[in-house]
Amino acid sequence: MTLSLDSSSYLLVLTGAGISAESGVPTFRDANGLWEGHAVEEVASPEGFARDPLTVWRFYAERRASMAGVVPNAGHRALADAEQRISDRFLLVTQNIDGLHAAAGSQRVVELHGNLMRSRCTVCDRPPFEDRTVYRPGVAPMCGRCRAEGRDALLRPDIVWFGELIPRDAMARIAAFVDAAGAQLRFLAVGTSGLVYPAAGLVDVVRARGGRTWLVNAERPANVDSFDEVAIGPAGTVLPALLAG
Numbered sequence: 337m338t339l340s341l342d343s344s345s346y347l348l349v350l351t352g353a354g355i356s357a358e359s360g361v362p363t364f365r366d367a368n369g370l371w372e373g374h375a376v377e378e379v380a381s382p383e384g385f386a387r388d389p390l391t392v393w394r395f396y397a398e399r400r401a402s403m404a405g406v407v408p409n410a411g412h413r414a415l416a417d418a419e420q421r422i423s424d425r426f427l428l429v430t431q432n433i434d435g436l437h438a439a440a441g442s443q444r445v446v447e448l449h450g451n452l453m454r455s456r457c458t459v460c461d462r463p464p465f466e467d468r469t470v471y472r473p474g475v476a477p478m479c480g481r482c483r484a485e486g487r488d489a490l491l492r493p494d495i496v497w498f499g500e501l502i503p504r505d506a507m508a509r510i511a512a513f514v515d516a517a518g519a520q521l522r523f524l525a526v527g528t529s530g531l532v533y534p535a536a537g538l539v540d541v542v543r544a545r546g547g548r549t550w551l552v553n554a555e556r557p558a559n560v561d562s563f564d565e566v567a568i569g570p571a572g573t574v575l576p577a578l579l580a581g
Contacts, residue, residue: 337565339524339550339578341418346425346517347524348510349415350538354527354554355571356432359409362402371395381498389476389490396493397471399452408440411526411571416441418579427513429506431528431535433495446506448535450495457482459489467491502534514541521547524578526571530557539563552578 341347353361371379378384379395408416419426419442428445430437433452437445455467457479471477482489496502514521523542530536539549539562551563552574560566567574 337550337567337578338580339522339565341422341522341579344520345422345522346513346520347418347422347427347522348513348517348538348542349418349426349428350523350525350528350535351415351428351430351432351437352526352528352532352535353432355409355411356434356436357527357554358411358570358572359406359436361406361432361434361436377498380495382500385492385497389492390474392492393471393476394473396452396495397473400468401470403434403452406434406436408436409572411575412436412440412442414575414579415526419444425517427510429510429535429538431532446509448496448502448506450493452493452495454494455491456494457489458492459487460485464494507534510538514545517545517547519546521545523547523549524552525550525557525563526552526575528553528557530559530562550578 379392385392415428415437419428426444428437428442429448430445431448433447433449435451435453453466453468454464455477456462456464460479460482462479462481477491479489479491521542523539525539528535536559539559542549543562549563550565551560552567552569552571554568554570556568567578
């Protein structure tokens with residue numbers, strides 16, 4: 337199986353947790369889907385944050401700490417190399433929050449669910465900012481700009497939590513790319529479950545436009561039958577060969 341890209345091809349890529357698992361990114365879930373006895377939804381929702389911001393920040397501080405020493409794998413690098421070749425005709429949409437695509441050199445990236453290493457204010461319109469601080473237990477950081485203006489406001493991770501909408505500008509950027517590509521659109525999904533929307537619906541959008549679709553996954557996802565070409569295997573092994581041409 338190959339995914340050939342000529343001088344008119346556009347490539348839309350969707351990546352999920354599977355590609356980062358090969359770099360050792362932990363999921364923080366045990367066999368029962370819990371973190372320290374908490375359902376993950378309790379520490380990844382607006383309601384959970386309003387109820388107990390200290391616990392939510394401890395969860396995300398642990399996630400930040402766990403990224404120390406984690407580096408992109410061959411799958412991340414193969415996608416960055418493909419972008420180098422076709423430039424503006426490439427767009428990478430990721431459900432991951434680990435920043436490994438940027439670390440591999442990818443520049444045209446839409447982070448559907450935010451970024452673990454950014455924070456934003458819960459009150460003011462300060463843009464999200466890079467924040468790699470591993471806050472110690474019992475600390476919920478405050479917005480420095482709000483404090484300078486005489487009010488207290490909590491920071492929160494710049495993550496799209498359960499119950500929150502995908503940023504409108506992210507969806508608009510994807511739609512504009514699909515419109516520009518037309519029938520020259522190619523779609524590649526890597527390491528996804530096929531269960532989380534709107535990402536899982538991108539394959540159907542591309543097929544409706546007459547584009548061709550590829551899937552690379554460690555196992556068969558829920559929407560496997562929507563793809564024209566399927567390769568079951570690790571992204572770090574499959575992608576370099578798939579995108580070599």
